[in-house]
Amino acid sequence: MPNLLSRLFGRPPEEKASRAPLPAAGHGVAFYLGGRAAWTSRDYPALAREGFQRNAVVHRAVRLVAEAAAAIPLDLMEGERALAAHPLLDLLSRPNPRESGTRFLEGLYGHLLVSGNAYLEAVAVEGLPRELYALRPDRMRVVPGPDGWPAAYEYQVGTRTVRFDQTGEVPPILHLTLFHPLDDHYGLSPMEAAAVPLDIHNAAGAWNKALLDNAARPSGALVFAGPAGAQLSDPQFERLKAELEASYQGAANAGRPLLLDGGLDWKPLSLSPKDMDFVEAKNAAAREIALAFGVPPLLLGLPGDNTHANYAEANRAFYRQTVIPLAKRTAEAVAQWLGPAFGPDLRSGAGLTLVPDLDAVEALAPERESLWRRVGGAPFLSEDEKRAAVGYGARGGGS
Known part of the structure; x- marks a missing residue:
């Protein structure tokens, strides 16, 4: 075909x-x-x-x-x-x-x-x-x-x-x-x-990598230490500025050593990449990326309250708030799209629907156990009502 x-x-x-x-x-x-x-x-x-x-x-x-x-x-x-x-x-x-x-x-x-x-x-x-x-x-x-x-x-x-x-x-x-x-x-x-946050995360990683490639030298400033009253001429200043922008600016040139002319001195700046704490900036950007996708940061290995109890709760929230809604709306769309092609073969004439089987989700097992315990302990419900409350059909046949 x-x-x-x-x-x-x-x-x-x-x-x-x-x-x-x-x-x-x-x-x-x-x-x-x-x-x-x-x-x-x-x-x-x-x-x-x-x-x-x-x-x-x-x-x-x-x-x-x-x-x-x-x-x-x-x-x-x-x-x-x-x-x-x-x-x-x-x-x-x-x-x-x-x-x-x-x-x-x-x-x-x-x-x-x-x-x-x-x-x-x-x-x-x-x-x-x-x-x-x-x-x-x-x-x-x-x-x-x-x-x-x-x-x-x-x-x-x-x-x-x-x-x-x-x-x-x-x-x-x-x-x-x-x-x-x-x-x-x-x-x-x-x-x-x-x-x-995606650009911040990528740029921070590129900066740190380039800084390591260039011997991890910190940023700084050039100071003209010529005779008293002497200044750089306009052409000299523009040439130096253009050279700095072209050869020493940006993540690809981070930490690159300078080649100094006479009368120029290198002064490290107080605000360095270390002071800006790119690691923390990357972590914050990573958490925002995880937020956009609906994934708890714990599940991505990001720093936080990494305990077993918190991980289990984060996993349940991940399924309830992100995975299950996505699977439901996709299954509904596919059933509405393909269902009419199979409709004439149905004996009852009822429409076809696709629904996720939540009983197969291991992360939701504690919720199912709690629901079954509460429903099973309700004396005012019949057996069939209890089965319907947990998502099963009636027994049938009066048994």
Whole structure:
């Protein structure tokens, strides 16, 4: 079956089932010119390089969230009934020949955290999705329709472009975004919110590395110690200033030894990189980066109250406040996107929903134990009511 890569790089296309266009949902007002592409304003490659590839805090925060969210099993529900076997579960467990379900979701969450956007392509045969692929956000652009909502997506690799028209029972592209208050189509990356501490963290590390490379000499000032009343001429002053800026300023030249002319003396300054305490500045910047990603600093190994009790509480907060909400909203979007393709096969006609199985999260085990103990000790609840209170169905059969 053809996928995006085969269409971009010239493999022979195969015949797909045609999709009928969706009926109009209602009247609308056009705020955009039809067919004009709205490119993302953020530089995804720069965020990926400076953040995920070159910053240990960002790298670990993204991997921690993505791996934790991808590891939570998803239950497929038909109304109130959990389905043990279903084609949608098979698709999510092996979305394409190259990836397992967990690896696929890790890539999806990684794109979402680095870019603020994630794109999924569904390859359908005879109207049923058979393969899923996560596409790179920097290669995708939104094409708004006459009503301002996305009418199509264009994916570009080099000089080749593939257009995905958002028609059919299951549109070929699912676009996931993080909330952006100033953009109608694209999401906001946590890295953009943490751009200042990210730059501080990277610059502090570069400064300290350059300082060590240059024998860790402290900064200072040049003093002209010529005859009484003598001064540097304007050309001399400008030449010296330009030489200092070009050869001795910035993190790459930190601690570089000076070559002095006659009458010049070196005076160390009282405010040195050590006095500025770059280690503390880096720690503060790292905590702000962790805050933007919703990861407790303890889980990243940052200095703090590193005790076992605090670590357990931080781990529970991490799942409750960051991982579970991300997994829930993603599972909900995927079910709403792919569910209609499998809807006609359901006997009851109830819709399909995907929900994270929180009982499989080890970090929440103390909460489950506390809940079961409280519910089990409630004499005014029946057996079926107790089962419903902890998330299980009724026994049935009167037993």
